[in-house]
Structure formats: structure tokens, C-alpha cells
Amino acid sequence: MQRCINSACGATYGLRERIYVCPRCGETLEIDCGLTGRTDARALRDEWASRPTLRTHSGDPRETSGVWRYLELLPFEPDAPYVTLFEGHTPLFDAPRSAEYCGLGALRLKHQGYNPTGSFKDTGMAAAMTQAVISGAHTAVCASTGNTAASLAAYAAHAGLQAAILLPRGQVSSSKLAQSLDYGALVLEIDGNFDACMRLVQEIGDDPSIYVANSINPFRIEGQKTVAFEIMEQCNWRVPDHLVVPGGNMGNSTALGKGFQELVDLGLIDHLPKLNVMQAEGAAPLARLFTNLHLKNAADIQRIPEKLEPVANPQTLATAIKIGAPLSWKKSLRAVLRSGGRIISVSEQEIADAKATIGRDSIGCEPDSATTVAGIKKLVAAGHIGHDHEVIAVLTGHALKDPDYMIRYHEGTLSFSSGAKHGSGQPLAGAFRNSPRRVEATKAAILSSLERQR
Numbered sequence: 001m002q003r004c005i006n007s008a009c010g011a012t013y014g015l016r017e018r019i020y021v022c023p024r025c026g027e028t029l030e031i032d033c034g035l036t037g038r039t040d041a042r043a044l045r046d047e048w049a050s051r052p053t054l055r056t057h058s059g060d061p062r063e064t065s066g067v068w069r070y071l072e073l074l075p076f077e078p079d080a081p082y083v084t085l086f087e088g089h090t091p092l093f094d095a096p097r098s099a100e101y102c103g104l105g106a107l108r109l110k111h112q113g114y115n116p117t118g119s120f121k122d123t124g125m126a127a128a129m130t131q132a133v134i135s136g137a138h139t140a141v142c143a144s145t146g147n148t149a150a151s152l153a154a155y156a157a158h159a160g161l162q163a164a165i166l167l168p169r170g171q172v173s174s175s176k177l178a179q180s181l182d183y184g185a186l187v188l189e190i191d192g193n194f195d196a197c198m199r200l201v202q203e204i205g206d207d208p209s210i211y212v213a214n215s216i217n218p219f220r221i222e223g224q225k226t227v228a229f230e231i232m233e234q235c236n237w238r239v240p241d242h243l244v245v246p247g248g249n250m251g252n253s254t255a256l257g258k259g260f261q262e263l264v265d266l267g268l269i270d271h272l273p274k275l276n277v278m279q280a281e282g283a284a285p286l287a288r289l290f291t292n293l294h295l296k297n298a299a300d301i302q303r304i305p306e307k308l309e310p311v312a313n314p315q316t317l318a319t320a321i322k323i324g325a326p327l328s329w330k331k332s333l334r335a336v337l338r339s340g341g342r343i344i345s346v347s348e349q350e351i352a353d354a355k356a357t358i359g360r361d362s363i364g365c366e367p368d369s370a371t372t373v374a375g376i377k378k379l380v381a382a383g384h385i386g387h388d389h390e391v392i393a394v395l396t397g398h399a400l401k402d403p404d405y406m407i408r409y410h411e412g413t414l415s416f417s418s419g420a421k422h423g424s425g426q427p428l429a430g431a432f433r434n435s436p437r438r439v440e441a442t443k444a445a446i447l448s449s450l451e452r453q454r
């Protein structure tokens, strides 16, 4: 069933009802899969362990998809028309240089950029598009800073649905825009920011022909929660001390929080990892609330206000998280507080240098994902994360999602000012700058360049 998260309301609705907020009180919804008491969790864990993980076409989505692998914990019937593009099964890397940079003994990076369209959105989209097909939708719509759009475009095409995408004009990386166009989506560019696009999607979402695919859709969250299960299998069920994710519209942190909570409820783990969410300083409404209200732990959940004060004109070069009015903020904040984690913000310079450090670990990611390593460094320095703690950061997007940012950082032309685009404003020093060098086309010149580099 779908349940309103407002405990004073507590209204419940069927899974087939196509609603995104509670019709009674307007609050967001979450899905209750009715797992506790019904599921033999240990048998399930053994069942997963025996289930092959294949990237080849076995025909069984429980083997080829890292989402449908966990079908037993998802709100779908066994004979559902699963939509899948081989999502999930993403790597968990050791990142020694990033660990040292943060002041940690070790750091692991869960790279969701290894999904089919290059971002973490694909796990949620597999579930949302499956539900869209079940509900008989024709057109799936989203507002996006680029990655949701690319993911929706691909999964809708695969499911035989029309995709329509609302993008803030001029504020989306060209790689992401190119993906949406290539997958055949209808791309509508709006003069306004992501928050304006999101408001429009909520308005048109009332139309019965339209299926809203943003993370306000609780089925998206169901798909995305599976990364918690995958991480725990990869860790052999040993719970890390900290999990660190970037935060924009707050779907990802909501989903991870839900996934880990379900594992606790099922008795598969005995405590939650601390869930920490990182925002960019110029787009950090939730980090601001967290600090201003001195929020700390589960006891503070009652002090969460009704409304979040938005950032009216959010600014960051990490364009994927350039969001001032996140929709899933309340669910995310509750999950963070339940776990005893934190929500903080990091500067543009901190993001840029953390991103280059992740690159030097041979991993790479988009700028938004690098908020994690930037934030871990700050939390270690402040003593909130211990040097010997086990920490996993979730990288949400592939490095090639925003090549322009990387080139500018390494050329030394990356700059930022509130209200500015790339190329104007306050320069950001490239502490790990690595610009191309022009060299004479001779053997001697090349050897001498190598010599100088050694």
C-alpha cells in the first residue's frame, strides 16, 4: 500500500492509485511493502547469495538487474512486466588517495555512475517505468537537472512510453541533454530553474494521461532503495559506520534511508549506518535548516518544521544539485536523523578539488558526486567521522556527464559566482591542475617532456 508520511493523517492508498502526494493532506507518500513478519529474511539472504548476477541476457531479470534481484522486497507481483536495461550491479571501489585526502585509513566509493545511462537514477526508473506500464500510462514526464531526464528518456523508450522532459534552459550539461535527445524524448526547455520546472510538472501531473517520474513518485524510491541491499551484500552484511551521499531533490538519501531501515526491520542488519547528506553551499536549504535548528538525532524528528524555507536562486557549478526547493526533504531529513547522521554543505572549491582527487583514484565522477569526498574531509576534520571509521560514499554520476567542468578545472578557467555560468566570476584554483601541454612533434621533445614529468 501507499501511505502518507504525515502520522497525523496516516491515510493509506492502493498501489494502483496514481497519486504522488496525499490527496487528503498534500504530504508526500511512501510505500509499505508489508515485509515485517511476512518475510523469512535469512532464507531470502541465502536465496540472493545463490542468485547469479549476470550482465548477459539470461531472460531472468532477477539475474540481469540489480533492482529486480531484490524483487521480494519490492511492491510488484512476480509476473509484473519488468522494465530493465541491466541496471545495478555497480562496483564498490577502494579509493586510497581519496581516503588519504579525507584523513581516513580507507574509503570505499559505490559508483552508481556505472548504470546504463551513467547515473543512479536508473535503478529508480526501472521500478517507476514498470509501474507506469502497469498503470496503463502513455506519457511519462519529469523535471530534471539532466540525469533524471536521460534516465527517463531511455527507460520510457524501452517500455514503449512517450517521454516528455522539462529542463531549465542553459543549465544542463550538454552530455545529459544529448542523451535525452538521442533516446528520442520530447525535450521542453523552460526559461527558469529546476524548481520552476518541478512546479510545472506537479501542475500537469493532475492530468490522468500523465505519469510523473520524479522522485516524488514513491516507486522511484522503491527502485533506488535497492542500492542499500546491494551495498550490504558487497560488504558481506557488515554495516559501515557512515554512508555519504550528495543531496539535491533528496530522493536518493530518502531511498537509501528506506532501504537500510527495511534491512533493520527484517533483522538482516542490527543497526543503521549514519546517513550523511552533502549539499553545495549555494543550494543548501536542508543543510541550513539542519544547522540552524541544531538537529542531531531521532529525538529531533518532532522538531522538523512543516515547511522548508527554499533557496530562491540556487547557484552551484554542480548543476545536478542546483535545487532550492527539494521535494523529498522531509523524508530525507527523517532518515538522516533516525540514523544519527548529518547534513552539511561544501564550497565550490572543496567540490572541485575533491572531484580531481577522485579522478586520481582512477575512478572519476561528476561534480555533484564529489560533494561526498569534500564533505567527508570536513566531517573528519571536525571529528564527526573517526579516522578509522568505515565509510562508503555514493558517487551518483559518471565523469563523462560533465566534461566541460573537468576541462575548465584542469585548464585553470573554472570560476564561480552566484548568478554566473562557467567562465565568469570568482576563479576556482585547480589544486590538482593537469593541463595539456603543447609539444613540438619530435621524439626529443616528447622524451624531454616525459623526463620533466618524472
Ligand code: F0G
Pocket (backbone or CB within 6 Å): 119, 143, 144, 145, 146, 147, 148, 149, 215, 246, 247, 248, 249, 250, 251, 252, 253, 320, 321, 366, 368, 369, 396, 397
Ligand atoms: N547527483 C547527481 C549526479 C544527480 O543527478 C542528482 C539529482 C543528485 C546527485 C541529487 O540526488 O535529487 O535524489 O537528492 N539529479 C536530479 C535530476 C535532480 O534531475 O537529474 P537527489
